[in-house]
Amino acid sequence: xxxxxxxxxxxxxxxxxxxxxxxxxxxxxxxxxxxxxxxxxxxxxxxxxxxxxxxxxxxxxxxxxxxxxxxxxxxxxxxxxxxxxxxxxxxxxxxxxxxxxxxxxxxxxxxxxxxxxxxxxxxxxxxxxxxxxxxxxxxxxxxxxxxxxxxxxxxxxxxxxxxxxxxxxxxxxxxxxxxxxxxxxxxxxxxxxxxxxxxxxxxxxxxxxxxxxxxxxxxxxx
Numbered sequence: 001x002x003x004x005x006x007x008x009x010x011x012x013x014x015x016x017x018x019x020x021x022x023x024x025x026x027x028x029x030x031x032x033x034x035x036x037x038x039x040x041x042x043x044x045x046x047x048x049x050x051x052x053x054x055x056x057x058x059x060x061x062x063x064x065x066x067x068x069x070x071x072x073x074x075x076x077x078x079x080x081x082x083x084x085x086x087x088x089x090x091x092x093x094x095x096x097x098x099x100x101x102x103x104x105x106x107x108x109x110x111x112x113x114x115x116x117x118x119x120x121x122x123x124x125x126x127x128x129x130x131x132x133x134x135x136x137x138x139x140x141x142x143x144x145x146x147x148x149x150x151x152x153x154x155x156x157x158x159x160x161x162x163x164x165x166x167x168x169x170x171x172x173x174x175x176x177x178x179x180x181x182x183x184x185x186x187x188x189x190x191x192x193x194x195x196x197x198x199x200x201x202x203x204x205x206x207x208x209x210x211x212x213x214x215x216x217x218x219x220x221x222x
Contacts, residue, residue: 074180092161160182
């Protein structure tokens with residue numbers, strides 16, 4: 001009888017210790033697995049698997065809606081197919097006529113944070129990723145400083161399209177900057193290009209009639 005009592009006490013003690021252990025050897029049954037195990041998806045992740053569960057998600061705003069706090073003037077609708085839209089984007093006009101002092105400071109900050117790493121703080125395409133060809137990025141980004149006629153002549157709507165949907169090696173920045181901020185950045189770029197025009201068209205000896213270097217303009221004529 002005494003032995004049975006000892007065995008019972010030892011058995012109960014072992015069971016008690018097992019139940020108090022932090023190690024869960026058998027998973028418990030989950031009543032609502034969708035609530036217990038969340039399936040999180042990144043914005044740029046592959047969402048095709050969601051279709052199997054009957055969920056539609058493309059990481060874009062609902063068609064025809066304007067998010068809370070967004071000015072309808074700057075609203076735009078993301079296109080599913082951008083084929084041909086790039087050429088038509090030149091018709092879009094910048095709703096920001098000019099930047100005041102505060103907006104100019106903010107536009108410069110937005111450019112440096114989002115664009116400067118590639119295009120450089122001087123807009124010359126020599127950002128930290130390129131670094132005169134010594135950076136991790138082999139191809140030089142576009143020179144937006146005003147010395148490249150292609151980007152000086154580029155329409156603001158075309159720039160907006162490129163920032164929104166991406167172009168060539170540049171990806172979309174639609175999730176990083178709002179439509180208004182994109183137009184502010186474009187206004188900042190255009191203001192820098194405009195400021196560079198006088199320097200690009202500075203007078204040269206050939207246009208001023210100055211004598212070429214190395215020749216004496218006072219030499220007597222024969």
